[in-house]
Amino acid sequence: MSNKPEDPExxxxxxxxxxxxxxxxxxxxxxxxxxxxxARVAVELNRVIVRKSDWSxxxxxxxxxxxxxxxxxxGRL
Numbered sequence: 001m002s003n004k005p006e007d008p009e010x011x012x013x014x015x016x017x018x019x020x021x022x023x024x025x026x027x028x029x030x031x032x033x034x035x036x037x038x039a040r041v042a043v044e045l046n047r048v049i050v051r052k053s054d055w056s057x058x059x060x061x062x063x064x065x066x067x068x069x070x071x072x073x074x075g076r077l
Contacts, residue, residue, distance in 0.1 A: 010062035021060070028055040031068070042069045 044067040
């Protein structure tokens with residue numbers, strides 16, 4: 001599904017599900033929009049892992065496919 005350039009929102013695929021998000025986000029601002037703790041996730045964009053140092057420089061475009069994996073602590077030492 002392609003949106004018109006003036007549309008304020010885009011459609012992305014997040015962990016296999018279609019989601020509508022604001023246009024103009026980068027990876028870091030998308031995580032903030034989704035209320036995810038950036039310190040606890042890894043991000044793959046269009047089948048490429050994005051380094052944390054590049055999150056603020058990497059735009060999320062219409063029809064992008066993202067996998068966001070949350071790290072969960074636990075277990076015994």
